[in-house]
Amino acid sequence: xxxxCLTPDPDAGSPLVAPATYWTASRARKAAICNGxxxxxxxxxxxxxxxxxxxxxxxxxxxxxxMYFQGISPADREYADLTFLRNLLSLVEQGHxxxxxxxxxxxxxxxxxxxxxxxxxxxxxxxTDKGADAAHMLEK
Numbered sequence: 001x002x003x004x005c006l007t008p009d010p011d012a013g014s015p016l017v018a019p020a021t022y023w024t025a026s027r028a029r030k031a032a033i034c035n036g037x038x039x040x041x042x043x044x045x046x047x048x049x050x051x052x053x054x055x056x057x058x059x060x061x062x063x064x065x066x067m068y069f070q071g072i073s074p075a076d077r078e079y080a081d082l083t084f085l086r087n088l089l090s091l092v093e094q095g096h097x098x099x100x101x102x103x104x105x106x107x108x109x110x111x112x113x114x115x116x117x118x119x120x121x122x123x124x125x126x127x128t129d130k131g132a133d134a135a136h137m138l139e140k
Contacts, residue, residue: 016091041128055107
């Protein structure tokens, strides 16, 4: 994963939240699991942008991928989706310039559409890579 797309550790002032395992994982480990916005094994990865009106939200998408990978239950999926929405909105709110302020409402609306998409269409992506192989990968 390119260094420009990595989010800092929360101790460095990042507005994002993620499981501790995400923050401590190596870049290679994250790259193996996370792919930005859109399902890793679907066609959506080709047309869902990693940005909301010019604002990179890839870190929020990567955290969401990580939580889907680790999740087991429907409650885990719901928690991952709500965390995704929270992270998207946190990224939108952190901008302070005139352009960021002007784009805040359209970015919020786009964030809500991303959240709606994962709620409506994310079940297959959540079920991907589950089972013994996934549990084995988490131990490494």
